[in-house]
Amino acid sequence: MDSSPNDCNAIASFYGVTGRNLQSQYKDFLSDFKAWDQKSHAKKWLLFAKNIGKYLSIDETSLSNGELYTILTSKSGKGRKGTIVAMIAGTKAETVISVIEKIPLKQRSLVKEITLDMAGNMGLIARKCFPNAIRVTDRFHVQKLAIEALQEIRIKYRWEAIDQENDAMEKSKKSKENFQSKTLSNGDTLKQLLARSRYFLYKNKSKWTESQIERAALLFELYPDIQKAYNLTQELRGIFENTTDKIIGFAKLAKWHEKVNQSGFKSFNTISRTITNHYQTILNYFDNRSTNASAESFNAKIKAFRAQFRGVRNIEFFLYRLTNIYA
Structure with a gap:
């Protein structure tokens, strides 16, 4: 128990006592806890x-x-x-x-x-x-900011889809018609598409399943902004994963900043400013990839x-x- 993360309950079961009792005995008598400096x-x-x-x-x-x-x-x-x-x-x-x-x-x-x-x-x-x-x-903290910005855009569209569905349901009730959500070619409703897209947006395209590839094609066709934001996120990840030279890393990040400025995404501009404010310590990653x-x-x-x-x-x-x- 002194040198490994053993569970007291598991050990106690071998001796027919409760884990709480064993832990109490260990703390008070078997260990040097009371004399701990x-x-x-x-x-x-x-x-x-x-x-x-x-x-x-x-x-x-x-x-x-x-x-x-x-x-x-x-x-x-x-x-x-x-x-x-x-x-x-x-x-x-x-x-x-x-x-x-x-x-x-x-x-x-x-x-x-x-x-x-x-x-x-x-x-x-x-x-x-x-x-x-x-x-x-x-660098994973930097990438996490980009992923959060991407998900923020997806969530914004999801709330819009929920509002649209609520409006359609209320309209149907007033006209005493049966409401039925429109489904896309993969069986998702618009609201479901935006909710279920959360998972594959974290991953590189190479790791998508067949159903995720189909869902992504629908999502990007209906919401080009999400595709643009996804590409920015993956490009940032690629800079860290595929660059070994500090100067080249600096140049690639500068190009990425320019694309962010052109995108018009407020959340990505915030990330761009954050990276700028931490440029030196971020670039230090490329020395040892620590x-x-x-x-x-x-x-x-x-x-x-x-x-x-x-x-x-x-x-x-x-x-x-x-x-x-x-x-």
């Missing part, structure tokens, strides 16, 4: 300076009840022992900086690169705490681990178990 401040912050490496990631995650923690992880840990460098309650830059600065500057100065999202507090933390590190904006994927994956592990502790109110004990495995 970080117990007094665990709710506020945890620090494992020995785990700091040359390549780090910083992100935020929710442990319970929507409470956010800022987590600094070492990529050399590969999601196993030695991964957690720091966990700090909240996302306030000043608080996080004050904890990380407990690590000697000499150690922090050895960090070469840190990946992060586009949040201003994360940028400030990285800049203040790791003065020699190159900051790399996670992303925050390791941090996102680790966040998923934390949430899965937390699920095993459902009903356990002692957050310090949860953090103790977590750090025994990953710190």
Whole structure:
């Protein structure tokens, strides 16, 4: 139990006791939880300076009840022992900086690169705490903004389709006629087409099924704006996936910005401005193609681990178990 994320209920079943009882016995007698050197401040912050490496990631995650923690992880840990460098309650830059600065500057100065999202507090933390590190904006956060802009356009048309159907139904009631929604060649109504299109718009065309190909053809014929927005989203993804040179990446992003300006989509113009404001750290991606994927994956592990502790109110004990495995 000290070194792996085992479920207490599963272990307890072998010994004919309840998981709650086993967990209580482990916490109070079998483990060294009561003598844990970080117990007094665990709710506020945890620090494992020995785990700091040359390549780090910083992100935020929710442990319970929507409470956010800022987590600094070492990529050399590969999601196993030695991964957690720091966990700090909240996302306030000043608080996080004050904890990380407990690590000697000499150690922090050895960090070469840190990946992060586009949040201003994360940028400030990285800049203040790791003065020699190159900051790399996670390209998946950039792509996510484009996908959200695309879905916003789809949703706008879906609400219009719902309004049109409601108007037609009310008109039929007044004229005492039976209402029947018009169906398209694939069997979808207009409202269904726009709802069911959500899933394939996340994917590249090469990964569409036959029914999705048919649905996409109908969608793009009826709503050219959605096709234009989809193409912009896929082109942005292609720039990150297929470009290995920073200068070429810069040129391709500039061309993409021009297409966005010509499209007239307000949401995509917002993304374009956001990219412009983070140009340097976004372009740093093309040096080593570093992303925050390791941090996102680790966040998923934390949430899965937390699920095993459902009903356990002692957050310090949860953090103790977590750090025994990953710190």
